[in-house]
Amino acid sequence: MCYRPAVPTPPSVADELKSLRIERTAKQRSLPSWAPPAIGVAAVAVVLFVAWKLLAPRVFVPEVETTAVALVSPAQAQQLLVATGYVVPQRQANISPRIGGRVAKLFVEDGTVVKKGQLIAVLEDQDYRAQVVQAEADARSAEARERRAQVEVRDAQRAFDREKTVQEKGVSTPAALDQVTARLDGSKAALSAARGDSASARARVEVAKVNLENCYVRAPFDGRITQKLTDIGEIVFGALSAGTGGRGGIASLADFSTLQVEADVSESQVAKLKIGTPAEIVLDAFPDRRYRGKVAEVRPRVDRAKATVTVKVGFVDDPADVLPDMGAKVTFLAKELDEAAAKAQPIRAVQADAVVERGETKVVWVVDPQDQLRSVPVITGAPMGGLVALRDGPPPGTKVVRRPDGDLRTGMKVKEKQ
CATH class of the missing domain: 2.40.30.170 (Efflux pump adaptor protein, beta barrel domain)
Known part of the structure; x- marks a missing residue:
């Protein structure tokens, strides 16, 4: 029997078609173990970078001490x-009357310029005028009594002289001499009393006249009325008044x-x-x-x-x-x-330590309203104590940096020291 090798069976059409089919489910791929931490670090870095850009100009800005360009006088x-x-x-005074009373006339207002002795106000004076009249009448009566006492003294003196003559001739009694002597002494005493009454009456006249004059309030010195303290018709009390039922003065004078x-x-x-x-x-x-x-x-x-x-x-x-x-x-x-x-007119000046040299030019660092810096050239003048005059430069009131360092740049944002 003859042996024949096996001949492989050719693939069928169905098998060939199956080999050409594309798989629809892709295989899942896993990330490396170091990827998640790296992604987290990158995210934090991005957040910090954004925060720095937003907050650094507001928080991390240099503090500077500032001063202002001023107008300075030579003094x-x-x-x-x-x-x-x-x-x-x-030299000032509140002008008050020495006596109290009602204001009848007022001759000043606020700001009135007055001279010493000038009449400022008048109080009602009818009562004081009547007191003067009465005092003068009392004085006349006292003077009349004094004159009568003088007549009595002269008469008593003549009687005494006659009695002395009679006594020397021996034709009178001692009792008669005693009688005329007593009369003379009594008349002299009466004259002394009358003279005292007359002086007292004259003094009362002077008091009444002074009280009347006190109704006329006058300026004690040259000056200007700074405040009127009362008006016509009001009651004022003075230094000699017992009550305080009114105002305390007429006006203030300076x-x-x-x-x-x-x-x-x-x-x-x-x-x-x-x-x-x-x-x-x-x-x-x-x-x-x-x-x-x-x-x-x-x-x-x-x-x-x-x-x-x-x-x-x-x-x-x-x-x-x-x-x-x-x-x-x-x-x-x-x-x-x-x-x-x-x-002399004031001139611009600034603190001497605010001026710095930048090459061959002197400058000051100006802080603008947005707290940003810019350098402004200046021309300086003579020193003025701790200041230096500015013949040319920023206007008065401009803020400038004192003792600026070399790190300042134009456009840099700064913050004033408190």
């Missing part, structure tokens, strides 16, 4: 110290030639001052005016509550338009200013 170059106070007249500024100076600084120390006075009401002044008095008393000493500064220049109780700033000076320097 500030000689400045010792500065104090504030108020204008006070050194001598404007004695105006001074009373400033409070720290007790630690008052040793720098003495009588005659020059000063410059600037009133809050007239900030564009400057008055020369001098220390007139350093009050020898310390206010323990405020730790200050009151210093009175008198005006050297005419205090035109200055009124009592105006607020004032006093700059005490190391050197007195002449009239030209006192009237």
